[in-house]
Amino acid sequence: MEANTENTAIAFKDICKTFTLHNLKAQIKALSGESYTLSFGQCLAINGPSGIGKSTLLRCLYGNYLVSSGEIKINHRGKMVDLVRASQREILEIRTHTISYVSQFLRVIPRVSALDIVAAPIIEKGLDKETALERAREYLLKLNIQERLHKLPPMTFSGGERQRVNIARGLARLSPILLLDEPCASLDFPNRQVAMELFLNAKAQGVAIVGIFHDAEARESVADVTCNLQAPKA
Amino acid sequence: MCDPILKAAHLSKSYGKVRALEDVSFELFSSEVLSIVGESGSGKSTLLKLLSGIIEPDCGRVTYRDKTGTLLSIFDIPDSLKRKLLRTELGFVWQDPKEGLRLKISAGGNIAERLLAGGLRSFGEARAKSIWWLNRVELPVSRLDNTPEEYSGGMRARLQLAKNLATNPRVLFLDEPTAGLDVSVQARILDLIRGLSSEFGLAVVLVTHDLMVARLLSQRILVMKDGLVIEAGLTDQVLDDPIEPYTQLLVSSILGEA
Numbered sequence: 001m002e003a004n005t006e007n008t009a010i011a012f013k014d015i016c017k018t019f020t021l022h023n024l025k026a027q028i029k030a031l032s033g034e035s036y037t038l039s040f041g042q043c044l045a046i047n048g049p050s051g052i053g054k055s056t057l058l059r060c061l062y063g064n065y066l067v068s069s070g071e072i073k074i075n076h077r078g079k080m081v082d083l084v085r086a087s088q089r090e091i092l093e094i095r096t097h098t099i100s101y102v103s104q105f106l107r108v109i110p111r112v113s114a115l116d117i118v119a120a121p122i123i124e125k126g127l128d129k130e131t132a133l134e135r136a137r138e139y140l141l142k143l144n145i146q147e148r149l150h151k152l153p154p155m156t157f158s159g160g161e162r163q164r165v166n167i168a169r170g171l172a173r174l175s176p177i178l179l180l181d182e183p184c185a186s187l188d189f190p191n192r193q194v195a196m197e198l199f200l201n202a203k204a205q206g207v208a209i210v211g212i213f214h215d216a217e218a219r220e221s222v223a224d225v226t227c228n229l230q231a232p233k234a
Numbered sequence: 235m236c237d238p239i240l241k242a243a244h245l246s247k248s249y250g251k252v253r254a255l256e257d258v259s260f261e262l263f264s265s266e267v268l269s270i271v272g273e274s275g276s277g278k279s280t281l282l283k284l285l286s287g288i289i290e291p292d293c294g295r296v297t298y299r300d301k302t303g304t305l306l307s308i309f310d311i312p313d314s315l316k317r318k319l320l321r322t323e324l325g326f327v328w329q330d331p332k333e334g335l336r337l338k339i340s341a342g343g344n345i346a347e348r349l350l351a352g353g354l355r356s357f358g359e360a361r362a363k364s365i366w367w368l369n370r371v372e373l374p375v376s377r378l379d380n381t382p383e384e385y386s387g388g389m390r391a392r393l394q395l396a397k398n399l400a401t402n403p404r405v406l407f408l409d410e411p412t413a414g415l416d417v418s419v420q421a422r423i424l425d426l427i428r429g430l431s432s433e434f435g436l437a438v439v440l441v442t443h444d445l446m447v448a449r450l451l452s453q454r455i456l457v458m459k460d461g462l463v464i465e466a467g468l469t470d471q472v473l474d475d476p477i478e479p480y481t482q483l484l485v486s487s488i489l490g491e492a
Contacts, residue, residue, distance in 0.1 A: 022479035023486070063468065065475040088468050089263070092453055109428065109450045110421040124432060 008075055009177050009208030010061065011037040015070035017056055030056045032232035033070070038225075040075075040176065043199075043209040045223035052229045054212045055104075058179050061210060062101045063091040074098060074177065096124050100175035102183045106154060106166040114140060114157070114165045115150040121173045139172040140165065142198060144191060159186045167195055171202060178202060180211035184218060196221055237299060239264050239437050240405055245284055245294035247277075247461075254280040255291070255461045262405070264435040267428070269448035269469060271441075271484070272458035278441040279329065279409055281458070285439060286326050286407050287316045298324075301404065322352045325398030329409040331390035335382045335397070341368070342378040345397045352401040367396035372422055387414035395423065399430070408440045412447055424451050445488055449473055457481050 017031040030053040038044050046054045059065040061072060063083050072083040076098045083091060095101075100121075108117050118136035123129060140150055143164040154162045163186045170178065180199070184192045192215070199222050203209055213219035219226070238261035247255040255277045262268055270278045283289045285296055287308040296308040301323060308316065320326065328334035335344050345367060346360035354360055365375050371392040382390050391414055398406060406427075412420040428451055430436040442448055448455055448469055455472050457465040457480070465478045476482045 019475075020477070022482050059474070064470050066467075066471065066477070088454055091468060107449070109424050111418065112421075112425050120432070 007039045008073075008080070009038050009040045009042075010075065010210065011073040011080070012061065013071050013073075015057065015060055015072065016068045017053070017060060017065060018068045029232040031060070031067075031229075034227070034229070035070075036225075036227055038208050038210065040206045040208050041203055042224045043203055043211065043222050045219045045226045046210065046212050046229060047219070047226050048229035052231060054229060055181055057229070058101075058181050058210065058212060062095070062099060062179055064101075096121070098175055099177045099179060100170045100173055101179040102167055102170035102181065104181050104183075104185065106162045106169075108154065110155050111153050113151050114145060114154050117154065117165060118169045118172050121169060125173060135172050136168070139168040143168045143194060160188060160191060163187060164191060164195070167198070171198055176207060178207050178209045178211075180209060180213075182212050182214050185214050192218065236263065238262055239299050240285065240439075241297045242281075242285060243295050243297070245281070245291045245296070247280055247284060247289070247291045253461045255284070258294070258463050260456065260463070260466070262437050262439060264404070264437050265431055266454065267431055267438040267440060267452040269440045269442060269452035269455045270458060271443065271445060271448055271455060273484075274443070276458040277461040278458055280461075282326075282407050282409055282439060282441050286320065286324055288320075288326070298405070321348055322401050323404045325401070325403035325406040327391070327394045327398055327406070327408045327411050329413065331382060331387070331394060334394040335390060337382045340379045340381055341373070341385070341393050344382065344393065345400050348397050349400050363400055364396070367400050368393075370399070370426060371396045372419055388416065388419060391415060392419070392423065395426075402434070403436070405437045405439070408438060408442075410442055411440070412442070412444065420447075427451060445473060445485065457484070 013035045015031050015034045019028040019030060021028065034057055036044060046057055048054055056065060060067050067084055070084065073080040074083050074094055076094050081090065081094065083094065115133060115136050118140060119132040122132035122135055137150060145161060145164055154165045167183055184195050187195060196218055199209060240262040243259050245255055245258045258281060270281060272278055284291050287296065290309055298306045298308055300306055326334065342361060342364045345364040349360045349363060365378065368375050368378060373389060373392050373396065382393060385393060391411055395411065412423060415423065424447065427438060431438055440452060452469045455467065455469040456463045457472065459480050465472060465476065465481045472481065473485055476485050
């Protein structure tokens with residue numbers, strides 16, 4: 001059966017990834033032929049034991065890792081673009097407007113305030129500074145980062161606060177596709193609830209989510225489908 | 235997508251029998267920061283001097299699209315125009331401050347000289363702009379009348395930056411700009427450059443040996459070895475998933491995480 005492609009957010013097919021470690025003269029097979037098609041408004045959870053390649057798959061979908069073979073079609077402004085064959089500048093464009101990635105750790109220039117960190121990707125999309133700062137403020141508050149912290153650099157924050165700034169940054173730009181790499185791992189229970197609520201909201205607005213969720217309960221609350229990674233055949 | 239602001243095609247350069255650069259090509263766009271990394275002697279600084287027209291290649295060309303949209307072939311235009319561009323639309327921050335500053339005239343004089351050469355008429359305005367840029371690079375205004383000889387290495391680097399930025403350049407070439415800076419100033423300088431790039435479209439070519447600086451500042455990266463570009467890609471992709479043996483060695487050799 002042919003899927004309704006207009007509503008397809010992301011379709012990856014036969015993704016293989018092998019790392020070649022030259023100094024160890026070793027080849028490590030991380031992914032062997034993963035495929036999935038995801039529609040807008042759906043959430044795909046990538047599941048499996050530690051070291052199985054969950055983050056590797058997610059990073060491939062962001063263009064952070066180069067796949068060894070396969071294709072990754074992304075619905076970018078209504079057109080399906082193959083991330084594997086896209087130019088560097090096309091990938092940057094897709095990241096600016098279509099795919100947002102929330103990593104496990106926030107990595108930013110020191111001394112830049114939390115507010116500016118969240119606002120930067122919104123400004124990059126082309127929105128004016130005032131709108132961007134207002135939306136950044138709104139999302140930081142949603143994630144329980146109090147106003148008095150907004151002007152401070154996250155380097156001075158606790159691990160959980162930093163991760164909430166990271167989530168705010170990923171969400172506030174309102175990208176149609178959201179990649180989440182254990183976004184709640186360092187959050188306490190109430191803040192985890194808040195974050196999950198925001199992901200559910202995003203999904204209800206039509207955002208497609210591919211995520212790794214450490215916590216089974218969290219995973220079940222947001223995921224429509226689960227992709228269980230198997231150890232690659234040698 | 236728009237046209238590149240700077241384009242290098244098949245650049246090669248030898249010094250006697252030593253190959254400094256071989257067949258390097260790439261494009262640079264407005265609002266983009268491109269890092270060039272690699273060990274010392276890999277040809278990074280040679281490439282930067284070729285791109286800015288300071289030295290000439292054995293073969294290859296560099297094309298710059300100027301403010302009016304005219305394509306200029308850097309090695310074919312008259313020297314006077316090349317010098318004019320380097321005083322206005324192009325900026326160059328040297329690793330060796332002696333190349334980029336007059337050590338015996340005041341800091342304010344160094345900045346004013348570039349502004350006046352770039353067409354500014356009023357000394358008062360030049361002084362006001364100098365003060366404004368000293369502030370932006372976090373140099374104390376009280377040191378405006380000191381000469382760079384009386385500055386530390388890190389202060390000289392920042393003065394060069396202030397001087398170059400004062401004419402609102404469209405392309406900035408940076409040779410190890412954060413090398414002598416303590417970390418808190420380094421962070422502020424990185425933020426300043428990134429802000430100018432995203433807000434005003436400044437394009438930057440950054441030579442650095444600091445992979446963390448490359449990661450935080452640049453969207454794309456070139457890895458050089460023995461005069462060749464051996465790997466090129468998005469900065470996060472090259473640093474997180476390096477393909478070439480040399481790049482893997484480079485990335486795995488950093489202390490801490492970049």
